[in-house]
Amino acid sequence: MTFIAKPRLHHPTLKQNRIGYTRRDYEGKVSTLCAGCGHDSISAALIQAFWELDIEPHKVAKLSGIGCSSKTPDYFLGNSHGFNTVHGRMPSVLTGANLANRDLIYIGVSGDGDSASIGLGQFAHVMRRGVDMAYILENNGVYGLTKGQFSATADAGSRSKRGVENTDSAVDTVGLALLMGASYVARGFSGDKEQLVPLLKAAIAHPGAAFVDVISPCVAFNNHSGSTKSYDYVREHNEAVSRLDFWPSRDAITVSYEEGAVIEVPQHDGSILKLRKLDGAYDPTDKIAALNAIARAAADGEVLTGLLYVDPSADDLHAHLSTVKVPFNRLGEQELCPGSAMLDRINASLR
Amino acid sequence: MKRIEAVNDFVVKFANVNGSGSASANELFAKSFLRMGIPVSPRNIFPSNIQGLPTWYEVRVTEAGWLGRRGGVDLMVAMNPQTWDKDVREIDPGGYLFYDNTKPLPQSKFREDIHVVGMPLTEISNATYTDARERQLFKNIIYVGALAALLGIEPGVIAELIGEQYKGKEKLLKPNLNAFQMGYHYAEETLKDAIGLKAQRAYEVGDRIFIDGNAAAGLGMVYGGATVCAWYPITPSSSVAEAFQRYCARLRVDKESGQNRFAIVQAEDELASIGMVVGAGWNGARAFTATSGPGVSLMTEFIGLAYFAEIPVTIIDVQRGGPSTGMPTRTQQSDVIACAYASHGDTKHVLLFPEDPRECFEHAAAALDLADRLQTPVFVMTDLDIGMNQRLARPFTWDDARRYDRGKVMTEAELEAGKEFGRYLDVDGDGIPFRTYPGTHPTKGGFFTRGTTKDRYARYSEEGPVYVDNVQRLLRKFETAKSLVPQPVLRACGRKTRFGVIYYGSTSPAMDEAYGALEAAGIAVDTLRICAFPFNDAVSDFIAEHEQVFVVEQNRDAQLRTLLMNELNVDPAKLMPVLHYDGTPITARFITAEISERVRVLNVEPLKKGKAA
Structure with missing residues (x-):
């Protein structure tokens, strides 16, 4: 980590996005994580994604649980409200926040301990409910903040820094998210920003429960040989199913790709996912095929990355509950209180 | 032998089998007194079971208006062979036993010092109905008819109640009326003056309403402006969320769009329920959960976070017998300490103690105001006795001039005008800082909420003096609460x-x-x-x-x-x-x-x- 305060002044030549913000406007406090931590690369990718999407930073709410990953919302979008909740329970807090104000964009940041161990229940149920959010799991297979215990996503047979073998089978977070009903499921690698940024952008824009599992090596406790979440291991075993380009709805840009290698996935809100398929047979709208591909890759010891599944007709919890378009936190007595005349009628019916 | 004689002052207890349809018949019986202007206080005594186990319904008829449980039984309506011996034992000497004498019982099954009134309920019912379920359900109405005749309840009053209950359902209305008449006439002709307990028209009910505390609390949440309800089913609190749902469906649907001005989520557990309430409260919506003791235990980590991060949270705790699973269908006031000091570290919370359904309504709405004003968890400490029993109470009132107290929320205009914002800064000396809702202003008023120590400007800090400064302010805030909560x-x-x-x-x-x-x-x-x-x-x-x-x-x-x-x-x-x-x-x-x-x-x-x- 660094102790140098970030300068507040921006260089005048810094490039601005369509709404006049520079990338610096999307930054947060200086990270307190270890130098080289994969999580910092993910924060950087998020900054890039929000800047490219022309989203006003304060219109984003950042929620997290507890752990190294959950500290990161302090390190990006410094002018946004953030909430570092309790261990494993970010999904419920995010759900409540989302119900209170449907106009904001919700980012949930979690880690593998937070989501796959203590918070496995809430992880599953937030996907079932289709809460409109981008849920980012910074997955390093290890408990960093408590110094190196295995997490529930550590592969069976992988070894800790002290040489202990993990004998428990790993929680497959992308498979679980798919089964539970997430309508956008992707996996990236913190060391591959080119792939990660579009995956994050599409997740942020997705109008439903979007889940991105990001393999993020822990340089302090899980970057040795014997680990299956190290930089070297992931680079050697990464099999990308797709390269993604994401176009928000206002851009009717078509880019010419090689015939047959590109599929366009128009989403519910009008935005378009353009997918350059590396694996010719891969169809990300086919849920069963996605589950199969994940299982096959796991059996082969490969880490499947890219957009694994998207439901183009996804909707969210507000649609399921048929809530009004005005955010709840803007409703007052006028809209909420039925008044004394109605109460007199209720009284009359109780006699 | 002594014979208890009383007018408008006695206790009738029904011993039934759970799931036999007795609940609605017994409620009909209780309400008939109210329509005659005589206060009653009924209580369900039920098992943690859906069908088959014993259940009792105790009706205290009390012209004097005493709504507590009296104790003792003057008339036992013994409809459950399983509990016969215990039920017969419970009758006060000189009291009455009303039972189904279709099958003869040996003399040893009775007592010398009570009056026995038998009526062939099953025989009458079976002779009239062929369907097994109908035989069971109408048997209940037949005994209500018989009791009306025996106690002097005006038949017109019961006919009126049946009419209201089956309004628009003619197919059910007539057979229910018939069953009632059948029982009434049988008792009138064959059981003349068998019971010395009498109902006589009085004028003691007034404009009071008859409702259970859980429904009242649910309605209070509608009036108080709650928009988010996250809950997990648990006896005896489930009917709070169900009532909220019912009232919202009637009172909170936008007429033009047909869309809801409320969101109700049945969560996966109590941890998620309180988490959702915390999230919604943080984001400026009024939110609540309803639970009971075991749920509060599960919620305590979040309650500590809400206390320390200063987030409005409203919890209705319908208390039951504890500890552990305890007595889920019995009443107690045993969560007082668990709620007052819920969570690890130094914490204390605001508790409200409603005495009846009217106060469940008032305290529910007041709790939402208090939670916003104090930015902290507020508990409404009701219990099974108030929550799950219908009780006579003063009618609900609402002042249309009343405005929701949303507490200290700094607006975009105030931030823009340069007003100083420190999330944990005590600007007024009352310990209550200003907060901002997420998304208020592009560059001002944003902050990071955390359960860890922070300074007055919400910046992370592990410095001792900073910590002490913060928790001392929380004490000042608690001091402020004293003047805001309902007075003794x-x-x-x-x-x-x-x-x-x-x-x-x-x-x-x-x-x-x-x-x-x-x-x-x-x-x-x-x-x-x-x-x-x-x-x-x-x-x-x-x-x-x-x-x-x-x-x-x-x-x-x-x-x-x-x-x-x-x-x-x-x-x-x-x-x-x-x-x-x-x-x-x-x-x-x-x-x-x-x-x-x-x-x-x-x-x-x-x-x-x-x-x-």
Whole structure:
């Protein structure tokens, strides 16, 4: 980590996005994580994604649980409200926040301990409910903040820094998210920003429960040989199913790709996912095929990355509950209180 | 043999089998008294079961208007062979046993000192109906008809109630009326004057309403402006969320769009319910959850976060018998300490103690205001006795000029104008800082909420003085709460007395009645009904003004007494616990007996010589 305060002044030549913000406007406090931590690369990718999407930073709410990953919302979008909740329970807090104000964009940041161990229940149920959010799991297979215990996503047979073998089978977070009903499921690698940024952008824009599992090596406790979440291991075993380009709805840009290698996935809100398929047979709208591909890759010891599944007709919890378009936190007595005349009628019916 | 004779003052208890359809018949019976202007106080005594186990329904008919449980039974309607022996034993000497004599029972099954009234209910029902379910359901209505004749309930009143219940359902209306008439006529002709208990038209009900506390609390949440309800089913609180749902469907749907101005989520557990409430409260919506003791246990981590991060949260705790799974369908006031000090570290929380459905409504709405004003968790401490029993209560009222108190929320305009914002900065000296809703301003007012220590500007800090500064401010805020919560209610006997009684919540009706009984026995006491925690000066003054204060509670460990000792530094010897905790609602008889006995002992103590009660 660094102790140098970030300068507040921006260089005048810094490039601005369509709404006049520079990338610096999307930054947060200086990270307190270890130098080289994969999580910092993910924060950087998020900054890039929000800047490219022309989203006003304060219109984003950042929620997290507890752990190294959950500290990161302090390190990006410094002018946004953030909430570092309790261990494993970010999904419920995010759900409540989302119900209170449907106009904001919700980012949930979690880690593998937070989501796959203590918070496995809430992880599953937030996907079932289709809460409109981008849920980012910074997955390093290890408990960093408590110094190196295995997490529930550590592969069976992988070894800790002290040489202990993990004998428990790993929680497959992308498979679980798919089964539970997430309508956008992707996996990236913190060391591959080119792939990660579009995956994050599409997740942020997705109008439903979007889940991105990001393999993020822990340089302090899980970057040795014997680990299956190290930089070297992931680079050697990464099999990308797709390269993604994401176009928000206002851009009717078509880019010419090689015939047959590109599929366009128009989403519910009008935005378009353009997918350059590396694996010719891969169809990300086919849920069963996605589950199969994940299982096959796991059996082969490969880490499947890219957009694994998207439901183009996804909707969210507000649609399921048929809530009004005005955010709840803007409703007052006028809209909420039925008044004394109605109460007199209720009284009359109780006699 | 003695024969209990009473007019408008008796207890009828129904012994039934759960799931046999008796509940609606028994409710019909209870309501018929209300329509005759006679107050009643019914109570369900039910098992943790859906079908097959014994269930009882006790109706206290009380022209005097005592709404607590009386104790004792004058007339037992014994419809459950499983519990026959116990039910027969429970009847007061000279009382009555009404039973189905279709099958003869040996003499040993009865008692010498009670009056037995048999009626071939099954035979009558089977002769009229062929469908098994109909036979069962109409048997219940037949006994209601018979009891109406035996007790002098006006048949027109019951016909009216049946008419209201089956309005628009003609197919059900007629057979129910017929079954009622059948029972009524049979008893009128063959059981003349068999029972000495009589109902007589009175005028004591007035404009009061008849509702259970959980429904009232659900309605209070609608009026108070709650938009988010996250809950997990647990007895005896589930009907709070269900009532909220019902009232919202009627009162909170936008007429034009058909869309809802509410969101109700049945969460995966209590941890998620409270998490959602915390998230919604953080983001500026009024949110609540309803639960019971085991749920509160699960929620405590989040409650600590909400206390420390200062997030409005409203929790309705419908208390039941604990610990552990305890007695899920029995009542207690045993979560007082668990809620007052919920969570790890130094925490304390605001508690409200409603005494009846009317106050469940009021306290629910008040809790939402208090939670926003104080930016902290607020508990509404009701219990099964209030929550799941219909009770006569003063009608609900609402002042249309009332505005929701959203507390200190800094707006975009204020931030833009350069008003200083520190999320944990005590600008007014009341310990309450300003907050901002997420998304308020592009560059000002944003902050990071966390459960870890922070300074006045919400910046992470592990410095000792910064920590102390923050938690001291939280104490100041708790001090502020004292003047905002509902104030205690004093009942002074008008004479000099050295005895005081403190009570709260569902103990109220029993205490009201006991007060009269004590007075009649020559024991003068002043009483103070505690309506909220933290306690204000009126509570300390009351204790200081009396030599002995009885603290009447429905738990084993005298939890409110502990809270009084702890928070007000009261000499423990001064506070004498009067405790009822077998799961049944406390009675006036119990309180009167306990206090009378202790006063007697205190009066003969040498040290107190010369001082009369």
